[in-house]
Amino acid sequence: MNALLKLEDVNAFYGSAHILHGMNLTVNPGERVALIGRNGVGKTTVVNTILGLATMRGGRIGLGAKTLPRPRPYLAAQNGVVVVPQGRRIVANLTVEENLQLGAAVGRKGPWSVPEIYKLFPILQERAHTPGTALSGGQQQMLAVGRALMANPALILLDEPTEGLAPVIVDQLGVIFNQVAAQGTALLLIEQNMSLVVRVAERYCAMAKGSVVAQGKVENTKQSLHDLEAHVMV
Numbered sequence: 275m276n277a278l279l280k281l282e283d284v285n286a287f288y289g290s291a292h293i294l295h296g297m298n299l300t301v302n303p304g305e306r307v308a309l310i311g312r313n314g315v316g317k318t319t320v321v322n323t324i325l326g327l328a329t330m331r332g333g334r335i336g337l338g339a340k341t342l343p344r345p346r347p348y349l350a351a352q353n354g355v356v357v358v359p360q361g362r363r364i365v366a367n368l369t370v371e372e373n374l375q376l377g378a379a380v381g382r383k384g385p386w387s388v389p390e391i392y393k394l395f396p397i398l399q400e401r402a403h404t405p406g407t408a409l410s411g412g413q414q415q416m417l418a419v420g421r422a423l424m425a426n427p428a429l430i431l432l433d434e435p436t437e438g439l440a441p442v443i444v445d446q447l448g449v450i451f452n453q454v455a456a457q458g459t460a461l462l463l464i465e466q467n468m469s470l471v472v473r474v475a476e477r478y479c480a481m482a483k484g485s486v487v488a489q490g491k492v493e494n495t496k497q498s499l500h501d502l503e504a505h506v507m508v
């Protein structure tokens with residue numbers, strides 16, 4: 275079976291700034307992979323390169339059976355790879371429900387619809403006609419995940435979804451990510467909170483200076499937590 279996402283020896287740039295150096299990463303159907311590393315190592319640039327927002331010069335990005343000669347945001351979504359961006363990017367002058375409907379614009383068929391999202395996140399139904407940015411941080415993150423699911427993705431890239439959220443909300447999101455994964459959607463979780471990583475991910479890739487320097491299995495144990503934290507400590 276083809277990988278949902280495969281980066282092979284990818285080099286990526288912002289202008290002349292060379293950020294990714296021979297980046298390799300694979301996510302297979304249904305997998306839950308964590309991409310970790312200190313601030314500034316290039317994790318968001320991996321996402322931006324898949325979307326075509328950073329310039330790829332050299333290497334290959336494969337989505338399912340396709341290789342992308344020129345990555346673009348709509349190509350990722352059409353091929354089942356959807357991003358929950360860092361900072362969530364909820365559209366301010368749209369309601370919660372309208373923000374959800376935006377996610378369906380790509381037109382992929384699948385199980386997710388507004389009523390299904392409301393079953394997963396009842397609070398979004400309660401706030402359906404409220405402006406999206408009037409929600410709390412945790413609720414906005416649920417909305418961002420719901421909007422991604424509306425595209426019926428095979429893989430969701432979550433870029434630091436718990437940044438700035440209270441521990442109790444992080445715990446709730448962990449449960450939700452596991453529910454989404456249990457329904458068959460693969461996850462690539464970019465995260466600094468290793469206690470969330472051990473609860474959600476089954477495998478990790480650790481980055482330093484624009485490439486992967488370590489990878490392995492994640493277990494929900496103190497030892498695994500300790501080993502992972504070594505990759506993000508400053």
Ligand SMILES: Nc1ncnc2c1ncn2[C@@H]1O[C@H](COP(=O)(O)OP(=O)(O)OP(=O)(O)O)[C@@H](O)[C@H]1O
Nearest residue numbers: 288289291293311312313314315316317318319320
């Ligand atoms: N638009 C840009 N133009 C030039 N350099 C950039 C741009 N965006 C990010 N960088 C640089 O690229 C490097 C990698 O940044 P990136 O955001 O990918 O790191 P990260 O691992 O996601 O870190 P963080 O956890 O802080 O988000 C950093 O040195 C950053 O300063």
